[in-house]
Amino acid sequence: MTGAPPAAGAAAGEPALRVVVADDQAAVREGLVLMLDLLPGIDVVGSAADGRQALEVVAEQRPDAILLDLHMPVMDGIETTRRLTADHPDVAIVVLTTYADDRSVLETLRAGARSYLTKDADRLHIAQTLRSATAGLTVLHPQVQATLLAATGPNAAPDSGTAPEADPDGEPARRGALPDGLTRREAEILTLIARGRNNAEIARDLFLSGNTVKTHINRIFAKTGSRDRAAATRYARQHGLD
Incomplete structure (x- = not known):
């Protein structure tokens, strides 16, 4: 934020x-x-x-x-x-x-x-x-x-000592493939937010628990600097994730 x-x-x-x-x-x-x-x-x-x-x-x-x-x-x-x-x-x-x-x-x-x-x-x-x-x-x-962006951004040094974040499905995030260190799952949820889905709908669509969706959204907000869903939607559109 x-x-x-x-x-x-x-x-x-x-x-x-x-x-x-x-x-x-x-x-x-x-x-x-x-x-x-x-x-x-x-x-x-x-x-x-x-x-x-x-x-x-x-x-x-x-x-x-x-x-x-x-x-x-x-x-x-x-x-x-x-x-x-x-x-x-x-x-x-x-x-x-x-x-x-x-x-x-x-x-x-x-x-x-x-x-x-x-x-x-x-x-x-x-x-x-x-x-x-x-x-x-x-x-x-x-x-x-600043620390978070330096550690997870696409230009982060590979020997920084910070491992790429693992996707909930076990797949590590590919550096540079998604902005600001977003994992594939986080990008998927961000896209659904941009399409107007609420937490319950996202959980249903992706077969996740409501608590898991909330945790993902908190991480998305932190990584993208978004304070709310409207800001996250703007971010998604700016980065072609809508």
Whole structure:
């Protein structure tokens, strides 16, 4: 996604966004909890010091979103993201970390994270990103966008240490064949989005689960810099994928 996400704050009468915070550093975790709890429309319902605790708290509290650090003991953020995506697909995962290297970014997005911020983000941007993520939008820090494009773009160096993304059918993406590192399956779904299909119709047409379609669409938005389906449709038309 490019540009700033929508403004934070729940509309009048709208329930507060229920959030879990997971970070192994107590001072950071407690600071995030306090900071978010002071914002209107945000209700921090739990916190965790490692990935396993995060899974337990999410299972107990059923939040709308989780703010997740990557480098934690017991179970790291990438594996935690995989487990959350599989067991709690409706929970929006927003990564907040110090690291923006290509391996961390790609593995986290592939695991199912919806948004990726670095820890220099301010509290309003974090809150806005949590709201955007629960609405199905992908928000990436500008540094993360640059890293993602460098790692997945057609001109990425073959010895960069980043493996081509595997297609869900087991077929790796062919560098240069599709723009911005899109896999064949992602391009197929993007074409259906451009043709006006909704998630349920795409799932039916491609014999996929609804959760799988949502995960693909999040990755498509991240790779193409699209904040919504209209932007993705424009991208598809610009690249002849409609």
